[in-house]
Amino acid sequence: EAGVTQFPSHSVIEKGQTVTLRCDPISGHDNLYWYRRVMGKEIKFLLHFVKESKQDESGMPNNRFLAERTGGTYSTLKVQPAELEDSGVYFCASSQGREVSPLHFGNGTRLTVT
């Protein structure tokens, strides 16, 4: 079984530019989550998809962040325009079913905004 994959692994962009992160969950996993960790602080929840629908997007910082999940498969997280405080590691995780089973994480995308 292939794991959760994220692309790119690293991204360095200038303030004001746009970046799109991609996550491919484990096949068949309905739940897809995005998290962010900034400077060794807490792993902060961003949003949760169930199939193609946004179940909970209460953690999205502001309208510069846009997440989509096309056809309930892969997901993208776009930051436009990027600000310095957006720097951090963005993790994607997936799981099966309605009752949570363990989350499977990707290795994350390290985003640096300069």
Add this chain to the structure above:
Amino acid sequence: SQQGEEDPQALSIQEGENATMNCSYKTSINNLQWYRQNSGRGLVHLILIRSNEREKHSGRLRVTLDTSKKSSSLLITASRAADTASYFCAAYSGGYQKVTFGTGTKLQVIP
């Protein structure tokens, strides 16, 4: 939110010693999970304990849960250098609820 709060924030021990990490959460849960993160990698699920369980073992890991105190502990016995990582707890309340994490405990095992 079911954010777990881990304690201590950092722990340094010698190889062979036991490591204990604690977690507190705020409201009722369906289960509580522990994860490990090695530097530069994603989180890896270690163990899940349900709300009706008090203790669970998996290899060198022992997890306890006290729902009356809203707390859990993770014990790693006979630690190894390879156990060096950050450890996170995540409390989950059921259904399509989000899973939230705290700041983690950074464990260093010195060979």
